[in-house]
Amino acid sequence: MTNISEILGTDGVKLRCSYTTDPNDRVSGANFLAENDTTDNFVYIAESTVFSSQPELLDYGVYLFGSANITKLSDSPSEVVLTFNNLKCKHERNYKCRLGIHNTLPTDSTPMQLFVQVPPSKPENVVLIRTPVDVSTTTAKASDCTSTSSDNEKVTSGIMEGDNITVKCSGNVEEIPGNCSYYRTSYLTFQVTAEDNQAVIRCVVVSPLAKQDMFIDPEQLEVKYNVRIPTVTKHPDKQEYIVHVGVDISITLTCITDGNPKPVFHWYKGNPGRMITLALKKTSLLRI
Known part of the structure; x- marks a missing residue:
């Protein structure tokens, strides 16, 4: 018997x-x-x-498959096939096969494994969590785990330049042997800069079975600096x-500057106490 890997819901799976x-x-x-899966012992299924x-499909086989088609010994001189759906x-x-030969002890095949592949789903949510400042962290770091963390420090507003934040992305996105699929959480931690203002941190599921557009976008970052x-x-x-005389010599x-909240410009001429104009744009022009 050889290992098999099929997608969840497949019909016509053959042992x-x-x-x-x-x-x-x-x-x-x-x-x-x-x-x-309870005793780790092998039991007869067919x-x-x-x-x-x-x-005949035996009791544990009925539990596993409900029903299955099994070929007769007389159908082939070298193979018996069990086929099931869904x-x-x-x-x-x-799984393994046990062959009985007259006047000889039964012979077992090497165990084979049936792997069930589960297409991932789009991530369910992305949240921002404030994390302690780590001065040694200069680049973004990503990690995956199956445990969950407290969202008590969830960031809803007031992100400042230099803050360390963690982006938490969760969803049914992978598979592991024995569990078929599971709820997985991925974390990305980085230090916020002014250039991150209005940025979107996209969480994308990467898998050979993933469909297109398997991602979720949170709201844009609002970074104060x-x-x-x-x-x-x-x-x-x-x-x-x-x-x-008579020639325009206007200057x-x-x-130019930048900041968030947006700065207000004050222009002064001569006496610093004498304001001559103000502007609310990122770049201010004064014609004199």
Whole structure:
């Protein structure tokens, strides 16, 4: 028997008991056994023998499959096949075949494993959690685990530049032997910068069985950060300006800075106490 890997819900799954015999061997029966998930022992699930006109699905086989088609010994000189439909998680286990030959002890095959593949679902939710500052953390780190953490520090607002936050993404996204599918949680921890303002942290499921667009986007990050030191440029850019009667010698001053909340610009001329204009944009222009 060889290992099988099929997708959940598949019909026509076949367990094959293949064998070779010597010319003088008389095969009396072929039995299928499955590992009991409670005792870890192998128990009979089906048999095809010369003593019965029809192959039979036994009690534990009925528990596993409900019904199945089993070929007769007379159908093939080298193989007995058990076929069942609607592959389920509980079918993921070890199986083996036991061959009975007249006047010889039964022979067991090497156990084979049936793997049940489960297509992942789209992540259910993404939340932001505030985490303690770790000065050694300079790059984003991602990790996966099956445990859950408290959301007491869930971030709803007030993210500041330099804060450490963890993005928590949860959903039925993977499979492990014995459990078929499970609820998995992935974490991404990073230190927030001003460039992260209005960013979207997308959680994407990556799997050979995943469909397209298997992702979820949380709301955009709202990062508060201090106003940057402004820079002022002038146009035309000259060392000195000569005044000519009737000639326009206007100068345009441009002040550029950034911050969140959005900064307010105050322009002063001569006496610092004399404000001549104000602006609410990221870049302010003053024409004098």
